[in-house]
Amino acid sequence: MCASNLQHINDKGYLRLFVNPLLVSFVVFAIIPGIFAALFGLVLPYDENHLVNLPSAAAM
Secondary structure: OHHHHHHHHHHHOHHHHHHHHHHHHHHHHHHHHHHHHHHHHHHHHHOHHHHHOHHHHHHO
16 A cells, blocks of 8 residues: 555656755755855965955954
8 A cells, every 4th residue: 555655656746846856955055055165265275365364354
């Protein structure tokens, strides 16, 4: 009964409706901040003055 019910849900495509927002949220909250962190990690240490002024800039 349970297996056929899951197959029925999968045939109707409800499973994909639940999985897709998980994938989208994973991309938004994991991959995009990772890209920004990589960019800032490459850019910020390059200029020592901006690296020193980071705490005051973050306070503003």
